[in-house]
Amino acid sequence: MFFLAEETEHNPILPIWQEVVVGFVAFGLLLFVLGKYVWPRMEQTFAARVDAIEGGLKRAEIRQTEANQLLERYRQQLAEARTEAARIRDEARADAAGIREEMLTRAREENDRVVAAGRESLAAEREMITRQLRVDLGTLAVDLAGRIVGESLADEARQRGTIERFLAELDRNGGAPVASAGGRR
Amino acid sequence: MVGVVAEVPFPPDVGEFFPEPVVHGWAPWLTKFPFLVWLAVAIVILFFLIAYRSPKLVPTRTQWIAESIYGFVRKGIAEDVIGPEGVRFAPYLASLFCFILVTNMFGLVPGIQMSPNAHIAFPAILALLSWVLYNYVGVREHGLLKYLKLSVVPPAPWYMLWLLVPIEIFTTLLMRPFTLALRLFANMFAGHMILVVFTLGGFVLANADSVLIRPISLLSWAMAIAMTGLELLVAVLQAYVFTLLTASYVSGSLSTEH
Numbered sequence: 001m002f003f004l005a006e007e008t009e010h011n012p013i014l015p016i017w018q019e020v021v022v023g024f025v026a027f028g029l030l031l032f033v034l035g036k037y038v039w040p041r042m043e044q045t046f047a048a049r050v051d052a053i054e055g056g057l058k059r060a061e062i063r064q065t066e067a068n069q070l071l072e073r074y075r076q077q078l079a080e081a082r083t084e085a086a087r088i089r090d091e092a093r094a095d096a097a098g099i100r101e102e103m104l105t106r107a108r109e110e111n112d113r114v115v116a117a118g119r120e121s122l123a124a125e126r127e128m129i130t131r132q133l134r135v136d137l138g139t140l141a142v143d144l145a146g147r148i149v150g151e152s153l154a155d156e157a158r159q160r161g162t163i164e165r166f167l168a169e170l171d172r173n174g175g176a177p178v179a180s181a182g183g184r185r
Numbered sequence: 186m187v188g189v190v191a192e193v194p195f196p197p198d199v200g201e202f203f204p205e206p207v208v209h210g211w212a213p214w215l216t217k218f219p220f221l222v223w224l225a226v227a228i229v230i231l232f233f234l235i236a237y238r239s240p241k242l243v244p245t246r247t248q249w250i251a252e253s254i255y256g257f258v259r260k261g262i263a264e265d266v267i268g269p270e271g272v273r274f275a276p277y278l279a280s281l282f283c284f285i286l287v288t289n290m291f292g293l294v295p296g297i298q299m300s301p302n303a304h305i306a307f308p309a310i311l312a313l314l315s316w317v318l319y320n321y322v323g324v325r326e327h328g329l330l331k332y333l334k335l336s337v338v339p340p341a342p343w344y345m346l347w348l349l350v351p352i353e354i355f356t357t358l359l360m361r362p363f364t365l366a367l368r369l370f371a372n373m374f375a376g377h378m379i380l381v382v383f384t385l386g387g388f389v390l391a392n393a394d395s396v397l398i399r400p401i402s403l404l405s406w407a408m409a410i411a412m413t414g415l416e417l418l419v420a421v422l423q424a425y426v427f428t429l430l431t432a433s434y435v436s437g438s439l440s441t442e443h
Contacts, residue, residue: 010203012374013367015306018214019222023301023310026226031280038233039276042255045240052242 138163193388197381202303202374221301225287233283255279258428266432267439274435277318281311282428285369289420292377293413300420302373305366312366315431320358323438335441365430372423376416383409 142163204216236251244252258279263271288307292300301307323332337353338346383405390402 010199012199012202012303013305013370015309016214016304017306018212019218019304019306020310022219023222023307026222027280027284027310027314030226030229030284031277033230034233034280034283035276038237038251039255039279041237041240042252045242045244045252046256049242 134167138167141166190388190391192392193385195385195389197378197385201378201381202299217297217299218301218304218307221291221297221299222288222307225284225291225301229280229283229287254283258282262425262428262432266429267436270439271432271436274318274322274432278428278432281315281431282424285311285424285427286421289373289424292373292380292420293416298380299377300373302369302423303377305370308366308369308373309362311369311427312362315365315427315434316362319431319434319438322435326439327441332438336438361434365427369423369427372419376412376419379412380409380416383412 206213206215207217207220208215233251236247240248255275259272259275262282263275263278267274285302288301290300291297292303320332323336326332327335336357337350339349339353341349387402387405387409390405391399393399393402
C-alpha cells in the first residue's frame with residue numbers, strides 16, 4: 001500500500017493521455033507516408049521485376065512459337081513449290097513429247113504431200129512431152145516418108161488415122177522401134 | 186560507508202520509467218518518450234524514403250535492405266498467415282513491424298536505453314489500431330451480424346453456448362487488444378528493468394562492505410551484457426509477434442469458420 005500510494009502519479013499500466021495523442025499522430029503519419037510513398041512503389045517494383053523475368057520468358061516463348069510456325073509454313077510452302085515444279089516439269093515433258101510427235105506427223109504429211117505433188121507434176125509433164133513428141137514424131141515421120149515416097153502419100157497421111165495407128169502399134173510393141181523414146185524413160 | 190564506485194539508488198523502482206520532463210516543472214508528460222516516438226517515426230520514414238527515392242529493377246544495397254524488410258512482412262507474415270489476399274494488409278503490417286522494431290531497439294541503443302513501448306500508451310495505440318482493423322475487416326467481409334456470429338458463437342452443442350459465448354466475446358472481442366498491448370509493454374518494461382537491476386546491482390555489490398562480495402559485481406555486469414544480447418532477441422521477437430498476431434486476427438476475421 002505504501003508502494004501504490006507513493007506511485008499514484010506513475011502507474012505504469014495506465015496510459016498517459018498526452019502520449020496516446022502523440023503516439024497516435026506519430027504512428028498515423030508513419031502509416032500515411034509509408035503507405036503513400038513507399039509501399040506502393042515497392043509493389044510496383046516487385047511487379048515490374050516479376051514482369052521483367054516472367055514476361056521476358058513468356059515473350060521469348062511466344063516468339064519461339066511464332067518462329068516455329070513460320071518455319072513450318074515456309075517448309076510447307078517449299079514442299080508445295082517443289083511438288084508444283086515437278087508437276088510443271090512433267091507437264092512440260094509430256095507437252096514436248098506431244099509437240100515433237102505432232103511436228104513429226106506434220107513433217108511426214110508435208111513430205112508425203114510434196115512427194116505426191118512432185119510425182120503428179122512429173123507425170124503430167126511426161127504426158128505433155130509424150131504427147132508433143134508423138135505429134136512431132138508423126139509429123140517428122142510423115143515428112144520424111146513424103147520426101148522419100150513422094151508427095152502422094154502426103155494427102156493420105158493427112159488422114160491422121162494412119163499415123164495414129166502406127167504410133168499405137170509402136171506402143172504396143174513396147175516402143176522398141178522408137179529407141180529415143182525408150183531411152184528417155 | 187565509502188564506496189569504490191559511484192553511489193546509485195537501489196533498488197530501482199517504477200520511477201525509473203518516469204524521467205524528469207524536458208522542461209522542469211512544466212508539462213510533466215513531456216519526457217523523452219514522445220521525442221523517442223517521433224525519432225523512431227523519422228528514422229523509419231527517412232530510411233524508406235531515401236532507400237526508395239529511385240527504385241531500380243536491380244536494387245542497390247539500401248534498396249535491397251528496404252525491400253527485404255517489406256518483403257519479409259509481405260511474404261512471411263501477410264501471405265503466409267492470411268493467404269494471397271493478405272497482400273493488401275502488408276502495408277499496415279510492415280509499417281507496424283518497422284515502428285515496433287525501431288522503438289524496441291531504442292531500449293538497447295547506448296545513450297537512449299529506453300524503449301517508448303515501456304510506456305503502455307504506445308503499445309495500446311498499436312493494439313487499438315489492430316483491433317479496429319481486424320474487426321472492420323470482419324464486418325466488411327461478412328456483415329455485422331454474421332461477423333459477430335462467426336466470432337463469438339463456437340461450433341458447440343446449443344446447451345453449452347450459454348457458457349461458451351460469453352467466454353468467446355471476452356477473449357475475441359475484448360481481451361485481444363489488451364493482450365497485444367500488455368505483451369509488448371511488459372516485455373519492454375521488464376527488459377529494461379532487468380538491465381537496470383543487473384547494472385545498478387553491480388554498483389551496489391562493488392560498494393559492499395565485505396571484500397568477498399565485491400567481485401560478484403563483475404558477474405552482475407557480465408549478466409547485464411548478456412541480458413542486453415537477450416533483449417536484442419526480445420526486441421525483434423516482440424515486433425514479429427505483434428505483427429504476426431495482428432495478421433492472425435485479420436485472417437480469423439476473413440475466414441468463414443469460427
